[in-house]
Amino acid sequence: MYDFTPAPGASKPEIYAALLEAAGALTADEPDAIANMANVAALLGEFLPDCNWTGFYRMVDGELVLGPFTGRPACIRIPVGVGVCGAAARGETQLVEDVHAFPGHIACDARSRSELVVPVMRDGAVIAVIDLDSPDLARFDAEDRAGIEALAALLSTRI
Known part of the structure; x- marks a missing residue:
């Protein structure tokens, strides 16, 4: 049995190291x-x-297809270049403080107000994106970006 949890009161760098x-x-x-x-x-x-x-x-075949997640049901297919995830699928992290101000945002969950999407790359190609949504404006910052980009690098040969 696994019991992975961050230490209470841990800083973001400590949380991401533990993650x-x-x-x-x-x-x-x-x-x-x-x-x-x-x-x-x-x-x-x-x-x-x-x-x-x-x-x-x-x-999958040139478009994003829903993978494993936690949260409410989500959009199943997203074209590259459409919405925050589709923008990240072009190979660049998207840190969006207010999704309602993002042109072409796809609202799978109306509660979401900010988003961080990081591409997972292998051999120069995007193989997946890691998507994080929050009901809080500006929930994600540079520390979150660095932590999830490190996670994407780790996963690049494991997914």
């Missing part, structure tokens, strides 16, 4: 990409407060 350690331990010897994404989506939901959706979209 990386937990994700590394859970995915190190597991070859199944879906299983690894499912466990990491659950970890994200446990480790990151004030998120109402944490999970993955996988790149």
Whole structure:
């Protein structure tokens, strides 16, 4: 049984270090990409407060397709370049303080107000995106971006 939880009162860098350690331990010897994404989506939901959706979209035949997540039901397919996830699918992290001000935002959950989406790259290509949504404006910052980008790098050969 696994019991991965951040220490009470931990700083963001400490939370992300613990998240990386937990994700590394859970995915190190597991070859199944879906299983690894499912466990990491659950970890994200446990480790990151004030998120109402944490999970993955996988790149399948040139579009993003819903992967494992925690949260309310979500959009199943997202074209590259559409919405925050579609913008990240072009290979660049999207940190959006107010999703309602983002041109073309796709509102899968009307409660979401800010979003962080990080591409997972392998051999120069986007293979998935990690998507975090929050009901709070400006929930995500540079520390969150760095932490999730480190997680994406870890997962690039494990999903």
